[in-house]
Amino acid sequence: MRELNYLVKIEGNELLLERFIDAINDGTCKIDDKYPNPYLLDSGEKFLLAVIIEYFFQTRTFSKELYISFIEKLRKISGFNSYYYALGKQTEELVFNAFERVKKNKHKIFIPKKEEELSSPSLTKEDKELLSFLCYLAVSHIKYGPSYASVTANEYFDIVTELGSDEVAQLKKNGTGKLAKELIEYKDSDLTAKANDVFATINLKLANDNEESYGKALTFVNKLLQTDFPKSYEISFSAKNKELLPVKGLPKCGQHYLFAGAVKFPKLHPQILEYVHLSQHKYEWYNNLEDENCAMPSTFAVFALGLENENYFETLISYYKTVDEEHQSVQSKFTQAFLEKFGVTEKSIKVYINAILSIQEHPYNKTFASYFATEKSLKLLLDNKENFISYYFTDQDLKEYTDSGNEASEMAEYCWESVMYTTFGQTKGFAKISKTLTDDEKIIFEKLQTRAKQ
Template sequence: MRNLNYLVKIEENELLLERFIEAINGGTVKIDEQYPNPYLLDSGEKFLLDSIVKYFFQTRSFSKELYVSFIEKLRKLSGFKSYEYTLGNLTKDLICAKFDRVQRNNSRIFVPKTGEIASKNTLTEEENELLSFLCYLAVSHIKYGPSYASVTANQYFDVVTQLGSDEVEQLKKNGTGKLPKELTNYKDSDLAFKANDVFAAIHIKLINETEESYKKALTLVNNLLKSDFPKSFEIAFSAKTKELLPVKGFPKCGQHYLLAGAVKYVKLHSLILEYIDLTKHKYEWYTNLEDENCAMPSTFAVFALGLQNENYFDTLVDYYQTVDEEHQSIQSKFTPVFLEKFGVTKKSIKVYINAVLSLQEHPHYKAFIAYFSTENSLKLLLDSRENFAAYYFTDENLKEYSDSETDAQEMAAYCWESVMYTTFGQSKDFGKIARQLTEEQKKLFEKLL
């Protein structure tokens, strides 16, 4: 059996576990840098966090205030993900032990549908506290978990409602109440703004469609996103005129309307850049978009600016290098519009190839062939091929390849195949394309193969 340099066993280690809890509450515990990152005392002892959480539940009578206080310290130390699985199972055990109606199916808890919802008046103070704690855990999933964690959160909310608590209804109306009202509620003659941090929803009604109104809306959104608001969220937007970006296939949604309307005003571009910085998170999403329209929350802002001028090419490249290429493909709809606007230049080709690399297989459009069949564009493609690793691999990419013993040049050759497919289509058609080129163009084209 492998010897561990940290402890996991609770039995016979109770006194040491008490010291860990005391250190957590006192803010003196540290996190070991080596996986699986056990907690570390100043005196050198190490304990796995799961065991500390289990011991806490075993030895402390339930009190929402006590439990939340302790768990919030853990979150600030090592993040929600470090304990959410163990905390979820322990909380489910508490709920099932207290409420006979609650059943458990593997990791899921639920109340069988009988058509009856218990009355709030029949709940004891302890039962209300326990259901409120389950709401706290649900909200934590929404605020600190990945976007799909909302599925778990909604399961918890359903249980709370079925058992007779009205807390979910209150959360729908008012959010957690932890954010200052000046961040979540605003109304004047230009617009009405309301945000709910539980359901990660921002509602904006624009009364006057002016630069000042859009400025107020963006400022309110940005100030909210600087607070403890969920990183995955949705924007509901209403106005007499709903602007859209000139990108075929982009979904119509609140965040699209807001950014397409705001980008018309050059003075607001700095606010849009700030919004991008606040929302550029690889594994976060707009919660009102699904399937092929899944989008990182900076998406519409990036593309709104990306169609303005070359000043925002770096913004596009940074976006393409950040997105989750395995689960997002909406960006491919922007590429044809980008080429139509800017053509193929020394600067735009870097944007184009980063766009190709930003998803697992960027589709080929026939229009691309004409853009890349000129002598100048073929030379630019050849330059990109010959300097692919230097131009298109980030330091993070190179470190990843080094750690996995992947040869960077082999990876560059693999990526180049994607560039060739997106640009010229199937390799079986390359001969047909070559026959339509001049002799000089054909020489350059053949060097690309």
């Protein structure tokens, strides 16, 4: 059996666990920096957080106020993702034991379909408080968990509603109530706006298609994102005219309409850029887009600015370096529009290659090769191949490659194969491409295909 340097057993450690709870409550508890990151006392003892939570539930009579106070202190110490599973299991056990209609299996609690239509007995004060705590946990999933955590949140909301509580309906109507009314509601002759911090929705209705209306909409959204509003959310947008970016295949949605319209007004570009900085978080998503259209918040704002001028090339590159390349590919639709606008220059080629690297396999587009059909553009491509590591790998990248036993040069070769495929297609077609080039261009093209000597 592997020997642990932290404690995981309740029996016999009750006094020590009380010390951990005291330390959590007074803010002196810390986290060990080694996985699985147990909690750490100033005196050196270590305990796994899941066990601390289990002990807390075993020894403290349920009180919504007491439990939320303790959990919020955990969140400040180590964040929601450090305890959501353990907290969920303990809370589900409480609900299962309190309500006869609630069943459970190995994975979750639920109300059987055949019982959904049954009327529930009147809820006691204690019942309402426990269901309200389950709502608190659901809201935490939406606000602090990854985007897919909304599935668990909605399962909890369904149970609360089926058991006869009206709290979910109130949350849908008013949100948590923790945000000031002026932050979640706005109305004048230009804009009607309303947000809900539980269901992560932002609704915008523009009465006028002008700079002032769009400016007010951006101000509303940016102020909201400076609060504790969920990082994954959706924007619905209504206006007399709905603009679209000149990017073929981009999904039509509220955030697309908003930034395609706002970018028409140069004075609003600083506000759009502010939105990008406020909203861009890896592993967060626009909730109204799915599957191949999944998009990290900021996507449409970045694309809108990215087609304006070279000033926003770094904004594009930063975006490409942030996206989750394993689960997002919508950015590939932007590449063609970008090349059409800017062509291949010393600056634009960096954006182009970062776009390719932002996806596990950027699709080949037969028109891309036409942008690299000159000696100048081929030389730029060769320069990027020969300096790939210094141009495209950060110090953090290099450290990760070393830690995982990979050579940076091998990773550069692997990435370069993606660049060549996206630009020129399969290698079996390279001979045909070569026939269209001048002698000098052929020499460069051959160097682009040559693997570095190890």
